[in-house]
Amino acid sequence: MHVDVAIVGAGINGASTAQHLSAAGFRVLLVDQGDFANGATSRSSRLLHCGLRHLATGTDFWQSLKRPDRLIKSMKTVRDDMLARDEIVRTIPDRVKPINFCVPIYSDDQYSPWQMDAAFAALRLTSPTGVPLDYHRYSPQSQNDVPVAPWLRDPSKLRGVAVFREYLFDWPERIALDAIFDAQRMGAIVRNYTQVVGLKQQKGDARWHLTLQPTHQSGSASFCVTADIVLNLAGAWVDELIHKTGSNAAPKCTGIKGIHIALRLPDEFTDWGVFTYNSLGEPLYCLPFRGIHYVGLTRTPFAGDITGVTASDQEIDWMIAETNRCLPKLAVSRDDILYSWAGVNPLTSDPENPLGSREIKVHDHTSDGLPSFLTLTGGPIMTHRRVARRLVAKVKSRLPASNTAQCPDYQSVRSITDQDSNVCVSTEEIERCARDEMPSSLTDLLMRRLGLGWEPDQGIEQARSVAEVAAPILGWSDAQVETELRSYQRHLASVRRR
Numbered sequence: 001m002h003v004d005v006a007i008v009g010a011g012i013n014g015a016s017t018a019q020h021l022s023a024a025g026f027r028v029l030l031v032d033q034g035d036f037a038n039g040a041t042s043r044s045s046r047l048l049h050c051g052l053r054h055l056a057t058g059t060d061f062w063q064s065l066k067r068p069d070r071l072i073k074s075m076k077t078v079r080d081d082m083l084a085r086d087e088i089v090r091t092i093p094d095r096v097k098p099i100n101f102c103v104p105i106y107s108d109d110q111y112s113p114w115q116m117d118a119a120f121a122a123l124r125l126t127s128p129t130g131v132p133l134d135y136h137r138y139s140p141q142s143q144n145d146v147p148v149a150p151w152l153r154d155p156s157k158l159r160g161v162a163v164f165r166e167y168l169f170d171w172p173e174r175i176a177l178d179a180i181f182d183a184q185r186m187g188a189i190v191r192n193y194t195q196v197v198g199l200k201q202q203k204g205d206a207r208w209h210l211t212l213q214p215t216h217q218s219g220s221a222s223f224c225v226t227a228d229i230v231l232n233l234a235g236a237w238v239d240e241l242i243h244k245t246g247s248n249a250a251p252k253c254t255g256i257k258g259i260h261i262a263l264r265l266p267d268e269f270t271d272w273g274v275f276t277y278n279s280l281g282e283p284l285y286c287l288p289f290r291g292i293h294y295v296g297l298t299r300t301p302f303a304g305d306i307t308g309v310t311a312s313d314q315e316i317d318w319m320i321a322e323t324n325r326c327l328p329k330l331a332v333s334r335d336d337i338l339y340s341w342a343g344v345n346p347l348t349s350d351p352e353n354p355l356g357s358r359e360i361k362v363h364d365h366t367s368d369g370l371p372s373f374l375t376l377t378g379g380p381i382m383t384h385r386r387v388a389r390r391l392v393a394k395v396k397s398r399l400p401a402s403n404t405a406q407c408p409d410y411q412s413v414r415s416i417t418d419q420d421s422n423v424c425v426s427t428e429e430i431e432r433c434a435r436d437e438m439p440s441s442l443t444d445l446l447m448r449r450l451g452l453g454w455e456p457d458q459g460i461e462q463a464r465s466v467a468e469v470a471a472p473i474l475g476w477s478d479a480q481v482e483t484e485l486r487s488y489q490r491h492l493a494s495v496r497r498r
Contacts, residue, residue, distance in 0.1 A: 003029040003189065004402055005395055006210055006227035008196055008241055009234035011041040012172055013379045015179040016388040017233060022186035023408040024392050025401030029225055030180065030188055031212060033195040035444050037176035039235045039306075041381060042448065043343020045260065045285055045296055048085055048096055048167040048382050050133060051078035051126070052103075052275070053283055054358070055119045077358060079126040084383040086130035089167055091410050095175055099288055101166040101273045102146055105137075107157045109277070113137060116162050134165040147268040151329050152276075166273065168289060172381050173448040177437060178412045179384075186406045192438055197222065199230070199244045201371075208372065216440045228399050231391060232375040236306045236346040242365070242375065249368040253377045254356030255303065255344040259311035260296035261319050262338040264456070265330065269293060278322045286327065292338060292456050295323050299355060302344050310495050311340040338456055339496040348378040360387060362394065372398060425450050425462070427469050434470040442467050442484035443491045458492055 005021055007014050010032035018030040032038070054074045089096055105113050120135040138161045143149045146161050169175065184190050191212070198211030207226045214220035234241050236255045265286075273293075274286040287294045298315055311319075316337065323332050347356030360383060363375040374394060379387045413432075433439065433449040445466055446452045452459030452466070459466075467481045476484065 001029075001189075001224075002207070002226045003027045004227065004399055005029070005229045005231060006031070006208065006225060007231045007233055008032075009039075009232070009237070010036045010176070010180060010190070010192065011039050011233065011235050012037060012176040012179070012381050012384045013235075013376060013387050014231075014233040015176040015183070016384040017231060017391050018183040018188050018190070019179040019186075019408050020385070020388040020392050021395060022183040022188045023406050024396065025403040025405045026395065026399070027402050028183060028188040029227065030183065030190045031194040031196065032192050033215060033237075034193065034307075035440065035448060036180055036190075036192050036438075037173040037448055039237075040343050040345055041176055042173050043258075043341060044169075044172060044345075044381055045287060045294065046169045046172060046289065046381075047285060047287060048088060048169060049081050049380070050085055050123055050164070050166060051081035052119060052123065052164075054078050054081070055122060075122070075126070077360075078123060080360070080383050080386060082123060082127040082130060084386055085167070086127055087385060088382060089131045092175070092412065095170060095412055096167040097170050098165055098167055099271055099273045101164055101275055102148060103162040103164075103275045104149075104152050104158055105160045105162060106154060107159055109159075110281070113160045113162075116160075120162070120164065132165060135162065136164075137162045146272075148272045148274060151266075151268065151327050152274075153326055153328050168287060169381065170289070171451045171454060174412060174451060175384075177449065178410070179408075181413070181437065182409050186408070187403065190438075192216075193440055196241060196244060198224075199241070200246065206372065229372045229374070229395055231395075232373065233379075236302075236344045238346065238375050238377060242368075242370075245370055245373070247365070247368050247370055249365060249370070251349050252361075252363050252375050253346045254301065254349045254354075255306065256347050256355055257300050257302035257309065257342060257344050258297035259315045259319060259340060259342040260294045261311075261316060261323070261340045262456075263293050263295060263323075263330075263332060263336055264291075264338065265293045274327070276326050279325060284322060284326055286323070290455060295319065301354060306344050308495055309342045309344055310497055311342045315342070316340055316497070334498070337498045339458060339492070339498060341496055346377055346379075362390065364394075425452065425466070430466055430469040431473060434473040439470075439474070442470070442488050445470060446488060447491075453492075458496060459488075460492075463488055 004026040006029045018028050021028045054077050143161045193216035195213050195215050197213045208230045210225045213222040232238050232241050238253045239251050276284050278284045320332050348359045348361045350357035360378045365373040437449050439445045446459040467484050471481050
């Protein structure tokens, strides 16, 4: 089998790129060694950033002016984030939820109230007619109008509270799946649980030869595919894929581990989030999601086995301490944690920064002896369509499309009945996902296709009914249903630690 473009990695960037390349008329193969959207896409804060974090980084404002090159790069990233925010909110409003996001401004912060005002003015200038930010700064005298203000630390040091409108994805895995199966509708070949075990160009042949091995069925035979172009969108695994070509290219990705904890907070926090800084001067987010809140995150270099990465006891304890530092009246203890999770963010390697760069970079490996091989690093969730279009342009500059162009469909096949309470899924929806969306396990269904794994009870209440409805379609016996239920419980115990 031959395709124009082989995409390795079916996270949200790989999914969107497959969708846009298929729409542009290219024959596309999309593969992932695990399930679709099971890497960084499923481990994020789920925040549709407006770009404030690139301006308010926790470092001194005047120091940032001493590096105009970095400031210019930050402003470009901010503009990308704002334009992506506009497009996502306008085209798939049912996949995002607006929240009130508050930023406390303390007398010992690196930023003064006027600098926060200037930051939001800069944000608005990057997209003057875009989705409103609804920015307002409350003075110390009026901060009681902000429901969460009484819970903030050091009220005597508060110089004000900035509040703006932000959005959360609900949920990014579903956005990726919608893109993947829309790509399939337009002719793409999509395969989960399929690992690249061989990747090379043969002498006198410019095509790439990929040897693929199914991983979810023991004894499955490997098979070969050729492609004119390979797009390495494997997230934190991009360097591993590069090395499978035999190349000794310098690392392109810096993996940064982050964890979150899930809590129930008082009613005053309903639809309210907090963006502040931890004791290291790094962002701390407290985000409402389906009746609970996520608090995160940590940022530590990670070079171990990314598969099944979890939050350690030390990391959870640190997150609890930082939550209590920023919101001391909550008095969070280990018993308050519903669950935790961890992920590895594939940032762009930067010699000047051991924590990597948030620059979205497409690496052309021609100089590494790998022509028609491109790698993406630093692509966050919210800019996935802009990244996809950028990659389409690069493919078009190298290769003519094989087929007629089509129109992508961004609308979700799955609607949310109530984003703020437990989601109940219909029998028809379970059957559709089992029949049409290539799940290999109950975990695939609950965590990514149905989203029940993100409920406060992590889908436990509905797990058996989902398994029993899906069983006839997936060929599960009664014994296999019990095995799937136990496997899901083991999954939660291993990666969702309390």
